Amino acid sequence: MRVIIQRSKKASVTVEGKVTGAIEAGYVLLVGLTHTDTVEDVRYVAKKIADIRLWEDEEGKMNHSIVEHGGDILSVSQFTLYGNTRKGRRPSFIDAARPEVAQPLWEAFNKELESHGLHVETGIFGAMMDVALVNDGPVTIIVESKPKE
Template sequence: MRAVIQRVSKASVTVNGRETGAIGAGLLTLLGVHEADKQQDIVWLAEKVVNLRIFDDEAGLMNRSLVDTGGAMLVVSQFTLLGDCRCGRRPSWSEAAKPEQAKHLYLDFIEAVKSCGIVTACGEFQAMMEVSLVNSGPVTMLLDSQKKF
């Protein structure tokens, strides 16, 4: 699984003018599912994201996690994170999971985050979405359950 996480003061996602999810302070997680992803990838990534210390403490140092701050998470499916742009000018999507598998793992990821006690909102799988956010910092991190970067 690949994720782009952004520390936000607020974020929301809309589909056809209808808001499907919104949060205040917390993390926006753009999630891409790889064809080889399994339950262990979900567990690793969910625990990593909710416990990543990227929120400021009283001294202004990044020492607090989403769990520590009581923040929320907005999860948006984004298969384009698996686009391979190394050859040519058109990305290859060959490593992205097929929609049926990706949806199942995406929903499992959301449940894994919720099971950590995090208030969680989400986008709509396979929909054209508009994502709005106010990046706080800015702080943006890239994570990959296969640790490719």
């Protein structure tokens, strides 16, 4: 599992002219799943995101989590995070999970974030989406699940 965190001042997802999710301050999460991901990966990454310290304290150091700071989540499924560009000119998406595997895991991931006290807005799984955000910082971090043994 691979998630790109973008700290944002505000963000939204629009599908076919309709806003499906919008937040003020918080994180935009671009969420990629691979065929070997499990519910354990979902739990690990959700906890990491809830706990990671990306918000400044009174001294300007990143010492607060989104739970401590306050903020919402905009979660967007993004199979292209597993695009392999090592060979040729067209990315291969063979490492991305098939929709029947990825969608339930993405939904479980969003529920797991909510279990940490976070409000989660979403895009629509599998849709062509317009994602708009004002990146704060900018702060952009990649979080991945533990390597499989």
